[in-house]
Amino acid sequence: MKAVVIHATGGPEQLVVADLPDPAPGAGEVVIDIAYAGCNWADTQVRQGIYPHPMVYPMVLGFEVSGTVAKLGAGVTDVKVGDRVATFPEKGGGYAEKCVAGAAGLIKLPDGLPLDIGAAFPIQALTAYHMLFTIHGRLKPGDTVLVNAIGGGVGLMVTQLAVHAGFRVIGTTGTAGKEKRALAYGAARVVNTATEDFEKAVLDFTEGRGVDLAIDSYGATMLDRTFGVVRMLGHVISIGEAEGQPFKNIRERILPRSQTFTRLHLGHVDKSSPEWEAGVALCLRGLTEGWLKVPIEGVFPLAQAAEMHRRLEGRHVAGKLLLKAG
Secondary structure, three states: OOOEOOOOOOOOOHHHEEOOOOOOOOOOEEEEEEEEEEEEEHHHHHHHOOOOOOOOOOEEOOOOEEEEEEEEEEOOOOOOOOOOOEOOOOOOOOOOOOOEEEEOEEOOOOOOHHHHHHHHHHHHHHHHHHHHHHHHHHOOOOEEEEHHHHHHHHHHHHHHHHHOOEEEOOOEEEEOOOOOOOHEEEEEEEEOOOOOOHHHHHHHHHOOOOOOEEEEOOOOHHHHHHHEEEEEEEEEEEEEOEEEEEOOHHHHHHHHHEEEEEEEOHHHHHOOOOOHHHHHHHOOOOOOHOOOOOOOEEEEHHHHHHHHHHEEEEHOOOOEEEEEEE
């Protein structure tokens, strides 16, 4: 099979197409003939060697795929060869024509859902779901959610799921123009951090109270400042470090307002749990009913994986980039 291999960490030029043996499934696993692989910010971090969870190199990137089941490993009974599925192989393998994935957590795609959408939604939509409803779980209609980097893939998913649940959404972006889609999806306010004081804007928006939940994918100074706009007993969730690692002052930041703090990795959600099943069900329902949208900004062949990374790192993407295996 063809696959995009990274032999050593570094820039996009490290992504090289190579011929590899077809994978074989182990017990509890399946082989998927990949249609599309989703491109996520985590891919760029793994490529650079700064992802917070350890990886072994050389490796095939890609933690989110759609396709059809090609082979079943021992003990797999919940799916059959030919089923259309989406999943995220936690150790990578998605930038290829085939990959192995655990049968637990496979998402069977409805017949009417295209495979490109199938690869574009799982990580970002389910991350958004579990931040809003599993980790926090106490939001009620009318409560306010702050979404830093609201124009990115996770930010747009959080916006849509939050608005559908009746929450108010205020977001931030550092790039002019990336506010448009978030506002179209129901965000009440988007602050351009390049021209506005986001702390003042958020506190003005909440009449000084602060937001109930803040979601941050920047880290570093942006996360540090976010604690100042979250209410007493409010919650802060970190899901990324685009600006840099969080400062080592979390205790000091949460003490003044008795806030709570979570660093989420979607792989830690039990895929056999009712919470996981509820998230998958709601997201698939939203996609089929049309109120949950996944804007696809570009589709690249395997040979252009490096260009896909460059496009994502340019910070102008307000949607999803995909790698097409076939």
